[in-house]
Amino acid sequence: MEQQQYGQGGARVLVVDDDPTVAEVVTGYLDRAGYVVDRAGDGPDALARAAAHWPDLVVLDLMLPGMDGLEVCRRMRGRGPVPVIMLTARGDEDDRILGLEVGADDYVTKPFSPRELVLRVESVLRRTRPSQPSGLLRAAGLSVDPASRRALKNGTELALTIREFDLLAFFLRHPGRVFSREDLMHEVWGWDFGDLSTVTVHVRRLRGKVEDDPGRPRLIQTVWGVGYRFDGSDVTEAEA
Template sequence: MSQRRVLVVEDERTIAESVAARLRAEGFTVDLAHDGPTAVARAQALHPDLVVLDVMLPGFDGLEVCRRIQADRPVPVLMLTARDDETDLLVGLAVGADDYLTKPFSMRELVARVHALLRRMEKLAGAAVPAIIIGDLEINRAERRVRRSGVEAHLTPIEFDLLVHLASRPRTVLPRERLLAEVWGWADASGTRTVDSHIKALRRKLGADLIRTVHGVGYALEVPA
């Protein structure tokens, strides 16, 4: 992981330099961009392994940056937001962000999230796995494609991984903390709202009946018709 390249996109230069310095200390190659157009151009030219992306940027915002770089080449995106607003977070997830941090954040947590995202992508790249078919739900893990009743749904990488995790254990209630540990690779339960946001996105794309909430515990995938 020491040779991995990270693109940090942040218009506040003090924050950008602090994040870059910490990631370089962890062994990453780090490039910087301070506005939307430059971020897209550098992502297309440098092919980073991961992007740390602020939402509020000059030129155009981080949501548009995420949309454009994901359309060009899928890449894990850790989004930084100054507001803990659920609508903003859902929009970010919808355009291809894999994870998010709300400012102010600790450098230790940011580094942990970066490592967790990269570990997950490495694990997926090395896995040869069969398709999952449950009722009218078809999950092609080799091609990372999902169809329900023959209609394809376009999921972000983390949405796909979360769905696979639930579908591998249909009707089994999986606690939020376990999902965080096994899908995101987080060692603590500080991001349970992250799970909730991604579940809402899956329901919106695949149907509200597919995933059952067990209040105070977690989620289970129901067997569709």
């Protein structure tokens, strides 16, 4: 599905929350920050609004009546790529992990600061439009094109979320180097704070898509007590 084109300040954000007070406050802050904001109060409404005007980003409450946020996220991702920030009512780790497992790019726990949410929106959108070199990266049957944001394994396109793509491209650009989870959160997510389980979940999901045997990863290796290293001894970069 074709995505609307705006500058980052005028990107279209879909806010999905059944609490009208929360939705109104979030909408107000995003509107003042220069975003074009749509609102939906439940899952079916969110899907209909997304189909009518495809958003650049979705702020999605996990606990929705009827169709929950996880199902909404799955269905939206089935229609096309879109970054998602999940809102969770509790600080429960299982909720956060579930959101990340279905491909949410970030999550914010209620109650939250609307200003912090706007900063998270800016961060996610900034990472979806990186000013990165356009050289094609190749390693071990993988091919990553930052310019078109396409990744292939043995010629078959990989269905990667925005963060998974950025993480893979980062690893391919820095083969052989060990990065801690804090390093990856700073370099890939652009955050100097946050729950490090975000990195752990994304590494696990990425392994499931690029490794021949995710249970015994060969490409994205764990360096115990330190972090992760991409074994890219045959990584090459060419002009796209």
